[in-house]
Amino acid sequence: MTAGRWPGCGATRLLVRIVGFYGFLLLTLSLGAPALAATAASGHARDAPRYTNRLIHSADPYLLLHAHNPVDWYPWGPEAIEKARREHKPIFVSIGYSTCYWCHVAERTLYSDPDIAKLMNRWFINIKVDREQRPDLDQIYMLATEILTSHGGWPNNVFLTPDLKPFFAGSYFPPTDDSFGRPGFPSVLRMVHEQWTDHRKEVLAKANRVYQIMQQVGVPGASAPAPVRPLAWVQQARRAFETRFDWKYGGLPNGPAQAKFARAPILELWLADARVTRNQKALGMLRGTLDAMALGGIHDALGGGFHRYSTERTWSVPHFEKMLYDNAQLLDVYTRAFQLTGDPLYRAMALDIGGYLQRDMSAPGGGFYTAQDAEVHGVEGSSYVWTRSQIDAALGKTAAKRFFTVYELTPMPDPTREQQLNGLVPGVLRVRLPLAKTLKDAGYPAVMPMLTALRPERDKLFAIRERRAQPFTDRKIVVALNGLAITAYAHAAGVLREPVYLQLASRAATRIWDIAYSPKTRSLKHEIFDGRAHTDAFLDDYALLGNGFLSLYEATHQARWRTHAQTMADIILERFLRPDGGLATVPTEKDLLIPPEDTGDNTYPSGTSATVALLQGLSASSTGNPRYAEAAAKIIRHVSGQVAKDPGQWGSLVAFLALHPQTRAETVAENAPAPQKAPSKGFHVPDSADHVHASATAGITAGQDEITVTLRIDPGYHVNANPASFDYLVPTAVRFDGLTPSRVVYPNPVRITPAFATEGLNVYEGTAHITSVFPAGTLKPAGTVHGDVRVQACNEQVCLPPATLPLTVPAARAN
Structure with a gap:
């Protein structure tokens, strides 16, 4: 099943390339209703409920x-389907999700209207579906909508025959006919009812034609295997993206x-491309996007995390919902981008996302919630936007003037006339463009010092914002999405030196294992809500959670996590x-209606791609079981034909294959393609390990044990002290496997004033000694200790990517 195939509430995605002539043919055979555009409707306060339907018994927000x-309403299931067949009524299925803006509008303006409800109840069997609870149904009937209308989005409203074949579809229908001649929902209901009653033969014929196209498009036949050439796929995808990149x-x-x-997944692919091939265009696309997002309105500059998408080209005005799957993946992407480039902005963004998820999206007992809404009281973005006068009042005129040398308010679209006349048009905070002029006007040489200087003002505004009404949070815990978060936190914990991140990942994984997995049936559930697990899990639940377990094993070396990952993999091999x-x-x-198939990595990795990563990861983790690698190779061969046609559609899979040389060598040899040109062995990207050299010795005294790490730093270079002078810098830090020192004594720093930090920095130069102190008896005389030291080397002009230098501490000797 394709993960998150159609992103965005009300977003569109054409199927011209896939559907072609079939889509045109069906449009000409449609029932005569034009494409219906969404129109906004404001909400209102509710009285005590007058009605209650069977959805009150559901376990879904x-x-x-x-x-x-x-x-x-009925939930999807045999009761509704059998009733439709028994009564020969068409089915109206409405698919949405709890943080979709237009889904809320439809609930208020259509489904709460008793007159509209009478028509629905009289003529149709009505089924309500949460796309996050049933992604399989979402995929199937979004495909139908795209075939019927050439666009798709949520809410996705589809009319079906009793045998579940679609014949008419749309998104948000306004409650009444409008002045542009577009029919309102009551008119749509009457038209569909009349067609079903008076022209059923034609309707059934149309439904069969749609079904046939769905089978051709949604269930692609087996492609002939193609040579598995990840580096060639990376290059092919890059060339395609270059022509579309902004x-x-x-x-x-x-x-x-x-x-x-x-x-x-595309960011993931560019990361892999830049890391493996060192291609500058790939790095440029990656950095250009990550920088623009970090500084734009799509990033919540006050509360952290990222909104769902930008409604326009400059990333300034977002659609305000926040999704776990976006933020979990972006936490990992920014962490890995920081590893690759050493850019402190990326480290700051990773910490920003990690902090947001911990504060607003973490369940008390462990695990992460699904999403936060875009609206409050029916007004999109109302909790996030500001006017200039509000910020002036909050910060004071002088501080606000300084604040607005760096930030600006991008006006929200469609302000009221009163807002325009009074100069009170609300706007979205973002860093001013062009950036070079903003840095010059604010008097800063780089982005991070500028942003750090304004942190007190942002904190003050956030505290005020927190007193506003806050968006609704969808508190179900979806297993696949939590797998993404567990993986991201487990990796970020080591790179960013944030032990609490490892705790968050471990608590989420433990809760899901305890509640959503049944050892008795060896089966997993898809989600947890109100403390109970619901809905049988899908492939991506098993695979993404398995990758989360494997990431925890790699971070902690605790065998239980690898065992849990093996359990997920074994079930996939047995049942999927x-x-x-x-x-x-x-x-x-x-x-x-049709079996949902993976057709690529869209919003997040598909179950197929995640399964390959899980199996290869287990194969590489010394399990001694060759069947994981063999199964992964079999899956890769099966999907290789699809990937070769459009590798950019399989970003996560291609990135994984490109980053794992063993996988590349095995699959290339097996498929015997032409040899790939490897990067020159003489090519090397400098990093901090080129200029910092570490060694360590251990000593045992009567009162304590010690390990002394000695750093030898090349002339002209320095490393950051611990603590670092600014929170966006990487401090020098030591760590030892399985040992926690009672204290670490770092040397006295040297104070320097480089051109890029005129306020001064504390650093280490030359030779520096770091002593870790342990309780007496910790170090065994015959034992060897392993660990590492994290450093970032800089000179007067540039900071190199951080490096983790391995340490092998010889057996301790008594002093």
Whole structure:
């Protein structure tokens, strides 16, 4: 099943390349209703509920939102389907999710209206679906909507025959006919009812044509295996992206009025490309996008984390919902970008996201919530936006003037006339563009010192903002998405030296294992809500959670995590792997019109890509079981034909294959393609390890044990002291496997004043000694201790990427 295939509430995605003639044909055979555009509607306060329907018994926030509609809603299941077949009624299935803005508008303006509900109840069997609870249904019927209308988004409203074949679809329908001639929802209901009653033969014929196209598009036949050439795929994808990349504002696409999404799998691919091939265009696309997002309005400059997408080209005005899957992946991407480049902005962004998820999206017992809404009281973004006068009042005129040399307010679209006349148009905070002029006007040589200087003002504004009404949080814990978060936190814990991140990852993994996994049935559930697990898990739940377990094993070396990862992998091989190497994406295909298939990595890694990573990771972790590597190779061969056609659509998979030389060598040899040109062995990207050299000795005294690490720093270079002078700098830090010192004595720093930090920095130069003190008896005389020291080397002009220098401490000797 393709993960998050159609991003964005109300977003569009054309199927021209896939559907082609079929889409045109069906449009000409449509029932006569034009594409219906969404129109905004404001919410209102509710009285005590007058109605209660069967959704009150559901265990899902989005379904519960509709439990007091006068609509006779059913959850998806045999009861509703059998009733439709028994009564020969069409099915109206409405698919959305709890933090979708237009889904809320539809709930208020359509499904809460008793007159509209009467029509729905009289003529249709009405089913409400949460796309996050049933991603399989979401994928199937979004494909239908794209075939029928050439666009898609949420809410996704589809009319089905009793045998589940779609014949009419749309997104948000306004409650009444509008002045542009677009029919309101009551008119749509009457039209569909009349067509079903008076022209059923034509409707059924159309439904069959849609079904046939869905089979051709949604269930692609087995492609002939292609040579598995990850580096060639990386190059092929890069060339395709270069033509679509926005070289002025970063990201994809480059159109002037098109929405922009983070698209983490593509960022992941550019990261791998830059790391493995050292290609400067790949690095440019990566950095151009990460920088633009970090400084734009899509980033919550006050509360941290990233919004769902930008509504325009410059990343300034977002759609305000926040999703776990975006932020978990961006935590990992910014962490890895910091590893690659040493850019302190990326470290700051990773910490920013990690802090946001910990504060606002962490469940008390462990695990991470799914999303936060875009609206409050029916007004999108109202908790996030500001006016200039509000900031002046909060900070004072002088501080506000300084603040606005760096930040600006991008006006929200469609302000009221009163707001315009009074100069009170709300806006979204972002760093001013162009950046070079902002740095010059503010008097800073680089971005991070400038942002750090304004942290007190941002903290003050955030404290004020927290007193406003806050967006709704969807508190279900989706297993696949938590797998993404566990992986990101486990990795970031070591890179960023944040032990609490490892605790967050471990608590989430433990809770999911304890509640969502059943040892008795050897099966996993898809989500946890109100302390109970629900819905059988999908392929991506097993695979992404398995990768989370494996990341915890790599971070802690605790065997239980590897054992849990093996359990997930074993179940996948037993229940999802097909003889030809393909993977089923659902635990059962009962009551599904077509079997959902993975067709790429879209919003996050597909179950197929995550499975390959899990199996190869287990194969490399000394399990001694060759079947994992063999199964991974089989899956890769099966999907290779699809990947070769469009490697950019499989960003996560191609990135993984490119980053793992053993996988590259095995698959290339097996498929016998032409040899790939390797990077020159003489090519080397400098990093801190080139200029900092570490050694260590151990000593045992009567009162304590000690390990002394000696750093020898090349002339002209220095490393940051511990603590570092600024929170965006990487401090020098030591660590030892399995040992926690009672204290670490760092040397007295040298104070320097380089051109890029005129306020001065504390550093170490020349030779520096770091002593870690342990309780007496900790170090065994015959034992060897392993550890590392984290450093970042800089000179007067440049800071190199940080390096982790390994330490092997010989057996301790008594002094």
